[in-house]
Amino acid sequence: MVRKIGWMIASAVMAAMLLLPSAAFLADEPAADEPAAERTAAPGAAQAPNGFVDDLNGFGMAYQRGNLYTESGTPAYYGNDANRAVRSTTSTGYVVYKTDYDMTSFAVYSYFFTGVTVVPHRIFASVDGTAYAEAEANVYTSGEPASNWQLYAFEGLSLPAGTRYLKIEFAGDEKSWTPQLAKVVINRNTVSVTASPNTGVIGSEPISVSLQTPSVGAAVYYRTNADPVFKPYAEPLSLTGFTKLDAYAQLDGMEPSPIRGYTFFSQADMQIDRYGQVIGASFAAKVTSDEQLRHDVSVDRAYYGSLRKPADFDGLGGLAGSRKPLKLKATGFFSVQQVKGKPQLVTPQGNVYFSMGVNGITNNETYTKVTGTTDRQKIFEWVPDFNGEYNGAFIGSKDNFSYFMANKYRKAGEMPTFNQFFAEATDRIKKWGFNGIGAWTPSPQAQASGMPYTLVLPLNGMAKPAELKVFDIFADGAAQAIDAAFANALPALKDDPNLIGYFVDNEYAYEKFISTVPRLKASTTGLKKRLVQMLQEKYGDIAAFNAGWNTAFAGFSDLNETPLYIDTQQASDDVDQFFRLYLDTYYGTVKQLFEKYDPNHLLLGDRWLTLPMQSTKIRGILAEEAGKHMDVISINHYSPNLDTAMLKDVYEKSGHRPILLSEWSYGTAEQGLAPIVPGSAATEQDRGWRYRNYVEGAAALGFVVGAHWFDYVDQAAGGRYFQGIGGEHYNTGLVNVADRPYKTFLDAAMKTNKSVYDVLLGKKQPFYHDFGDTPGGGEGKNLQIEIPYTSEPIPIDGVLNGYAGEAGSLTLTAENLASGTGGEGITGDYHLAWDENNLYLTALVKEPTPMMNGYQNGNLWKGDGIELFTGPGELALGGSLQFSDRQLIISAAAVNGTNYWQWFNTGHQPAITMNVQPTGDGLGYVLDAAIPWTSLNIDPANGREFLFDAGFDDSEDGINRARQWVWNGTSKDNLDRGLWGLAKLVGEPAP
Structure with missing residues (x-):
């Protein structure tokens, strides 16, 4: 018998990870009532x-x-x-x-x-x-x-x-x-088990695998595919499908060997081929042999040799000869000056400069995790040995591998250094008409490139609460930390004329600031501490604060560790005021310390996300405060269409600060990757037309100073490695994983890049291709619904029952598709009713991939689920959501019997009663919910009216939302209550 191991691994996933299973897990062990005994020494075993x-x-x-x-x-x-x-x-x-x-x-x-x-x-x-x-x-x-x-x-x-x-x-x-x-x-270790062969691909014939250990007389045990039982090994194994084989050896009187794993792949399981391409995708540029890659060398030489950078660009990509006619000044550094009455960037030599930069000129996002669970490993057709000829295509360890770098090696016969990769990439982008280097490019290479470039200030690792991704400028020592970081990083580059300026970090979650900060703790964040201080300064007396916030605190010190909620208009106004105080302090501190160490370059803003920009209130506050301190406003504006109304609003409210579109792109699903803006481009040609619409439309506004594409090379099909399994895998590149350029897309991009100054100066109308979608996201339909009273509570059982006839029902079809494409035949039938306690909702959603939602948090909207919007007051007022408005998302996936929902526009997360069940045919689900009126801030009564909208989200993988249907509004319902319809409660409660 195998003796018991002293400490065991309880988790099924972790079983056999460090030490081996107990004797009870071995197939040849005695029954539970058989007396335990030490295993007798195997023949030939040595004395310990x-x-x-x-x-x-x-x-x-x-x-x-x-x-x-x-x-x-x-x-x-x-x-x-x-x-x-x-x-x-x-x-x-x-x-x-x-x-x-x-x-x-x-x-x-x-x-x-x-x-x-x-x-x-x-x-x-x-x-x-x-x-x-x-x-x-x-x-x-x-x-x-x-x-x-x-x-x-x-x-x-x-x-x-x-x-x-x-x-x-x-x-x-x-x-x-x-x-x-x-x-x-x-001295007490049994030698680990080796497998022969140690890996292989299983096709139509099985693979025979033998196991052995150098420890003479040791017993060998194995298991396959994480089976909890380790079996004694006696003869070669015949493997017919994907197999994760674990094995260990045990010599009497010695410690068991480490468990060693071997993987044998099945052709049928593979999703990503040996070139890093999605096996199920079919496209013209797909590589099928090493010979094709080697042939690319001569094809690339001819293609890139035929390209020339735009003839009217000066050495930095500005408009040559524009200084005198536009009355601009040569300042020796990039500056903001007036061109035709609007702010534009100007090169150090005095020429107007529209920045068409490329973000991420790096191979970093081409690495993907190739190790991990069995399900992860079996998707790859081929992963080379870490210590073999492809070692240079790994990063850090054998866990993360770049098929892009492997393909570069196959083409050239040698692994390019990063400097070689970078030099080639910048030569290419110049020929395609790009004239700058955006964020996320290593600074030494960017500095040495001779191109205009941007950097990000070294703030990312500092003082950010775990609950909210914003810099905590009120944290103890925050300003001193900024000063030290700037002193270390900025002086070396302060005299570089090619450096345009610095971004102030990246993509803060400003849309969550107002609801999250009051719920923080002063003991762990300076933000909450300063908020309490501001409230005490404003109110002085705790009774006055309690009256304004509808609370009952004994003193201001009680606010420090207690979550605060925005349940009154006064509370909403106070937190808005604190948001302004935060931004003014943060931007002002950064500006002061930046100029201390670098008086020559521009502050380019903090790369706002599209989401907070869609809120008129949040973007208004941001624009007004940033406009006091930033030289340029930067927005990472991912959208099917350029939101010109939003851009004009930011421009006006910031005091006419110029805007840089600092990150954006379009992608298709043609190569099996995810499109970064779903539904925006079906083909590479669409991608090119979207590029032209976006860049030329931006240049025509006059106050947009550039548009930086994200990024140079597609993300890995298996997801970028630093996000683990499930990382981003977008079609964002100018070249694909085989280093093949997207020539149709780039032909369109080059037309825009070569004519952008004519558009900027009004000599040419901007290109526009009508895709048939609405640039602003569409308008509400002004629909109304009457919701009937029910004398009996609606059963919450995942079955459509309890409703009286068709009253209070609505149906969502293709006409209600608010975002995404496709989804033919998908529908959502809703039934609503009310009583004194609850609003009842039952949704029957018919779709082929039901109940797919991998989230249990604020990302529920990315998976299958139901959306609900209510607004109790100011029914004629549109724009940003009021403090009493509610958005509720209910997940269609129950995890181990647990249901999930998430309330938005509030810090409260009140309970609802719900149930979700699949339909009998497996092609849909029924979701029931009883939602308390108290959580909606609505007093129910016959004749009561309130703003209302409903919809559902559809995901095909549980990770990414493919489509959204909305009854009255558009994909912007969460930002503009003016897009919602109207609901009216009807029917008298029983006496």
Whole structure:
């Protein structure tokens, strides 16, 4: 029998990750009532040598240690091991073991967080404890990861003769808390199992796999596809489908070997081919052989050799010879000057400059995670050996691989350096008519390129509450931290004439500021502390505050740790005032400290997201406050159409600050990637026309100073690696994963890039292709519905029942499609009723991929679900949502019997009663909900009217919303209550 292992892994996912299953998990073990016994020694087994096992429950077995302490938190991530050795700081740490006998072998088990670069342990051996030499070790992952923590095993089998000291070194300067050392075995380790072959692709014939260990007499055990049972190995295995094979060996009197995994792929499971392309996608430029890639070399040479940058560009991409006719000044740096009465960028030499930059001129987003769970691994047709010829296409470890870089290697026969990649990319974009480098490009290369470029201020790692992605300018020492960061980063580039300026960080969640900040804690955020201080300064007396906010606090100190909710108009006005105070303080501090270290370059704003820009109130506050301090307003404006009304509003309210469209793009689904703006482009030609509409439409406004495309190369089909499994995988590139340019799209882009100055100066009308959609997102339909009274509560059982006839019903069809394309035949039938306590809603949604929603938070709208909008007051008032308005999204996916919903435009998350069930044919679902009137801020009564709208979201994968249907409004219902319809409660309650 196999003896019991001292500490076990309880999680099914983590089973067999660090130590092996107990005897009960082995197929040949005795029944529960059979007495336990030690397994007899296998024939040929050697007597166990001197040695030990250290489970790191402290450092009592260690001889020396440095910069290490014992960590015991979140043991579920570490196979339920409650004690691991961890560094105190990011400096090198170590632990040394000493014996009075020779060490001959070791096994070291350590957990690494896969979200940062994995820096393996280095292990050193010594005879005398003075002179150390690095010991050879086989390193491999063991078992499945848990919450981004992966167990690695380091196995050394032949230490130098006379070794009495073993040193395990910790390195890596990103995070001190990774790795976490869990177990050390000296001289008592059974050697791990090898498989022959160690991988392979299974087609129509099975693969025969044999298992072996160098430990003579050891028993070998295996399991397939995370089966909880490890079986004794007796003869070669015949594998017929995708198989994740785990195996270990056990020698009597010794520790079991680490569990070692091998993967055998099935052709039928693969989703991404050896070139990084989606197998199920068919497109003209798809690569099917290495020979095609090698042929691309001559094709590319001819194509790029035929291109020339626009003839009217000066050396920086400005309009050559425009200084004198436009009466501009050469200041030696990029500046903002008036051109035809509106602000525009001007080159250091004095020529007008419309910035057509490219974001992300880097290969970073082409890397994807190729390791992990069985389901993850089997989607790839081919992943090369980490230590083989494709090593240069990995980043950091064997976990993350770039098929783009592998294809570059196949083309050229050598792996390009990043500098070579960058030089080639910038040469290409110049020929396509782009004239600058946007954000997310490494600064040394951008600086050396000779092109105009932009950078992002070093604020990203500072003072941001976990609940809200904004810089906490009121945190203790925030201004000092900014000063130190600027002092370190800015002076070196302050005299560079090609640097346009700096963005002030990126995409803050300003749309959440007003509802989230009052619910923070003053003990952890300066934002809440300063808000309480402002309220105390304003009201002075707590009674006055309570009256205005409808609260009952005994003193202002009680506000510090207590969530505050915006339930009155006064509260709404106060938090709006604090939002202004925050922005003025933040922007003002950044401006003052920026000019201290760099008086020459422009502040380009903080790259606002499209979502807060669609709210007239939020964008108005942002524009007014940023306009006091920023030289340029920057907006990451992803939209099917250029929202000119929004841009004009920001321009006016900012005091006529110029606007830079700092990030945007369009994509298609032709190559199997996700389109970054769903429904905007069906083909590459559409993509080109959207580009022309966007850039020329922006230039024609006169106050937009540039449009920066995102990005140079498509994101990886498997998702960009730093977001793990499920990362962004958008068709955003100018070239694809095979380094093949999108020539049809680029032909259109070049026409715009070469004529943009004629459009800017009014010499040419902007290009416009009518796609048949509405640039502003559409208008409301002014629909009305009467909701009948019910004397009996509607059953919440996931069945359409309890309603009287067709009263209070509505149907959503193709005419109600508010965003996305396709979805033919998808419908939503709604039934509504009311009583004194609840608004009842039952929706029958018919669609082919029902109940797909992978979220349990504010992203519910991305998956299948029902949307509801209500506004109790000011029925004739449109624009931004009032504090009493409500948006509710109810998920159509129940996870382990648990239902999910999310309230928006409020910090409150009151309960509802709901049920969701699939239809009998599996082609839809029924969702019931009873929604308390108190949560809607509505007093129900016969004849009561309120603003109302309803819709549903459709996802085909549970991750991305493909389409949205809305009864009365458009895709902008969450931002403009004027788009909603009207509901009226009818029927008298029973006496």
